[in-house]
Amino acid sequence: MVEEIPMAVAAAGGWPTTWWRGAAAAAVVAWLALHVAARVADALWWRPRRLEAHFAAQGVRGPPYRFLLGSVREMVGLMAEASSKPMSPPTSHNALPRVLAFYHYWRKIYGASVDEHGSIAPALDCLSLFRPTFLIWFGPTPRLTVAEPELVREIFLTRADAFDRYEAHPVVRQLEGDGLVSLHGDKWALHRRVLTDAFYPDNLNRLVPHVGRSVAALAEKWRGMAAAAAGSGGEVEVEVDVAEWFQAVTEEAITRATFGRSYHDGRAVFALQGRLMAYASEAFRKVLVPGYRFLPTKKNWQSWKLDREIRRSLTRLIARRSHEAEEEEKAGDGDSAGGGFRDLLGAMINAGGGERKKPPTTAAAIPVEDMLEECKTFFFAGKQTTTNLLTWATVLLAMHPEWQERARREVLHVCGPDELPSKEHLPKLKTLGMIINETLRLYPPAVATIRRAKADVRLSDGCLIPRDTELLVPIMAIHHDARFWGPDAAQFNPARFAGGAATAAKHPLAFVPFGAGARMCIGQNLARLEAKLTMAVLLQRFEMRASPNYVHAPTVLMLLYPQYGAPVIFRPRSSQPSDPAAAS
Numbered sequence: 001m002v003e004e005i006p007m008a009v010a011a012a013g014g015w016p017t018t019w020w021r022g023a024a025a026a027a028v029v030a031w032l033a034l035h036v037a038a039r040v041a042d043a044l045w046w047r048p049r050r051l052e053a054h055f056a057a058q059g060v061r062g063p064p065y066r067f068l069l070g071s072v073r074e075m076v077g078l079m080a081e082a083s084s085k086p087m088s089p090p091t092s093h094n095a096l097p098r099v100l101a102f103y104h105y106w107r108k109i110y111g112a113s114v115d116e117h118g119s120i121a122p123a124l125d126c127l128s129l130f131r132p133t134f135l136i137w138f139g140p141t142p143r144l145t146v147a148e149p150e151l152v153r154e155i156f157l158t159r160a161d162a163f164d165r166y167e168a169h170p171v172v173r174q175l176e177g178d179g180l181v182s183l184h185g186d187k188w189a190l191h192r193r194v195l196t197d198a199f200y201p202d203n204l205n206r207l208v209p210h211v212g213r214s215v216a217a218l219a220e221k222w223r224g225m226a227a228a229a230a231g232s233g234g235e236v237e238v239e240v241d242v243a244e245w246f247q248a249v250t251e252e253a254i255t256r257a258t259f260g261r262s263y264h265d266g267r268a269v270f271a272l273q274g275r276l277m278a279y280a281s282e283a284f285r286k287v288l289v290p291g292y293r294f295l296p297t298k299k300n301w302q303s304w305k306l307d308r309e310i311r312r313s314l315t316r317l318i319a320r321r322s323h324e325a326e327e328e329e330k331a332g333d334g335d336s337a338g339g340g341f342r343d344l345l346g347a348m349i350n351a352g353g354g355e356r357k358k359p360p361t362t363a364a365a366i367p368v369e370d371m372l373e374e375c376k377t378f379f380f381a382g383k384q385t386t387t388n389l390l391t392w393a394t395v396l397l398a399m400h401p402e403w404q405e406r407a408r409r410e411v412l413h414v415c416g417p418d419e420l421p422s423k424e425h426l427p428k429l430k431t432l433g434m435i436i437n438e439t440l441r442l443y444p445p446a447v448a449t450i451r452r453a454k455a456d457v458r459l460s461d462g463c464l465i466p467r468d469t470e471l472l473v474p475i476m477a478i479h480h481d482a483r484f485w486g487p488d489a490a491q492f493n494p495a496r497f498a499g500g501a502a503t504a505a506k507h508p509l510a511f512v513p514f515g516a517g518a519r520m521c522i523g524q525n526l527a528r529l530e531a532k533l534t535m536a537v538l539l540q541r542f543e544m545r546a547s548p549n550y551v552h553a554p555t556v557l558m559l560l561y562p563q564y565g566a567p568v569i570f571r572p573r574s575s576q577p578s579d580p581a582a583a584s
């Protein structure tokens with residue numbers, strides 16, 4: 001062995017040089033390792049500790065930061081425990097402790113002290129004014145929870161330029177698409193400008209007959225099921241899980257809104273998108289397994305294949321629509337969506353104007369790739385959110401027969417017992433509007449939203465929020481806060497909205513089911529239209545009551561769901577319209 005050394009030394013250019021090089025390399029490696037270790041230690045330990053101290057100095061407290069995990073383990077534990085038991089009592093709407101269990105628990109411990117009259121405790125520093133504000137840790141990232149409407153105003157409206165939309169996890173982004181929801185800067189502004197017109201009520205009103213017919217078709221099916229149950233000796237009624245069935249209504253509406261006259265092709269694409277979302281939601285449950293979405297599992301293969309298929313179909317559809325738009329332009333016919341309806345895809349294609357003369361895959365105002373992502377976003381943002389609203393509204397009407405009867409009287413008075421509600425009818429359904437608002441207050445489909453400070457931000461009260469701090473706005477907590485809604489905050493009382501949404505609470509920003517400011521939900525008119533229309537058609541045709549199989553257990557998995565489904569019993573009303581169009 002000993003003799004071999006000189007040979008190796010010779011081969012490497014001699015002892016001294018090799019020794020020197022080896023030592024230098026080792027030193028560099030050691031320095032690099034130390035540097036990386038210091039950076040990692042700083043990111044995972046010292047920085048969180050410094051931030052903790054920074055916030056503590058401003059009077060903001062929270063659960064202690066734990067290495068790497070932050071508050072996640074406790075948060076998951078609190079949420080799991082809360083969702084292990086249904087609501088008690090079962091008719092209660094005090095759902096906050098169950099849905100945002102971590103928030104409810106920590107707010108009691110760390111929220112700024114407030115006396116029993118709701119006054120701020122004296123001698124507190126600036127941020128304490130924004131009761132209840134406290135700090136939690138999403139891994140090593142600080143997350144300030146902010147449930148004070150004045151501060152929400154600053155985040156969403158007056159200082160919105162200082163905050164960015166939170167960057168969702170890649171699995172969530174795969175679900176929601178890289179459309180409006182996740183865009184920033186000029187690209188977001190362009191898309192928002194191009195799409196806004198299509199969401200104006202005058203345009204959406206053209207969807208009323210289509211959506212109305214799809215609800216009536218659903219009602220016909222349920223009537224048929226009730227008749228079949230009676231035929232086999234049961235009651236003339238049917239129990240359905242509305243959380244499942246309403247998906248057909250919302251899918252129809254968002255497909256029409258997105259594709260307009262290309263509805264049939266669009267429907268095929270969105271059917272694929274629905275399957276893709278089912279796979280992606282499964283991946284979402286495994287989100288804590290790093291890299292899971294890249295593993296060549298059978299499900300992942302299938303979802304990659306589906307994704308390719310969706311892209312191919314949408315690209316073909318866009319190419320065809322672009323060509324048609326060009327032909328119409330030549331013929332001087334500007335009505336590219338047909339029937340006067342301005343659909344979202346058409347709006348994006350037409351945004352190119354003169355650019356459209358280029359082949360559709362080259363640069364246009366909105367490139368094809370971005371249109372694809374935007375269509376995905378509409379499907380994600382528009383379908384499940386509205387399904388949840390319809391579900392909770394139906395559950396609440398089933399739980400509150402007095403309000404159900406009041407709403408039915410109004411619907412029968414305005415629309416009659418046989419007619420499908422029209423666009424002229426909808427604004428007259430005031431009670432139904434109040435019920436929908438109260439549903440959005442108690443059970444907001446989007447329970448929270450997150451912003452990230454783009455730079456160090458000093459708020460108007462003088463408090464400093466360091467760059468990259470996330471701000472969690474727990475929409476549901478604000479909606480349930482007795483300081484703004486009064487002592488009956490946890491009760492179902494649509495009458496509080498009799499004077500409109502802006503004045504229903506003590507603060508106009510205490511009701512934000514669709515967010516606020518420039519990034520407010522672009523689809524809220526569509527969601528409200530679908531909700532009013534669906535409820536009106538069902539009230540005309542059925543009496544509804546809660547099923548004994550229903551377990552009241554709202555829970556959150558991205559959105560607010562009924563944990564064990566939403567079975568509701570529908571009994572057809574005797575003076576029943578039979579709508580032949582709906583049955584077809």
Ligand code: HEM
Pocket residue numbers: 165180181182192377378379381382383385386389444445446449450512513514515516518519520521522523524526527
């Ligand atoms: C009950 C139903 C709905 C609820 C509760 C809801 C809720 C919300 C909320 C809270 C935001 C703002 C999030 C934030 O500020 O971080 C938002 C944004 C958005 N919503 Fe909705 N939404 C609903 C229906 C719809 C529908 C039908 C569409 C149809 C396309 C839609 C599309 C969007 C889009 C694209 C954004 C992002 C807007 C932007 O950043 O410019 N939503 N939604």
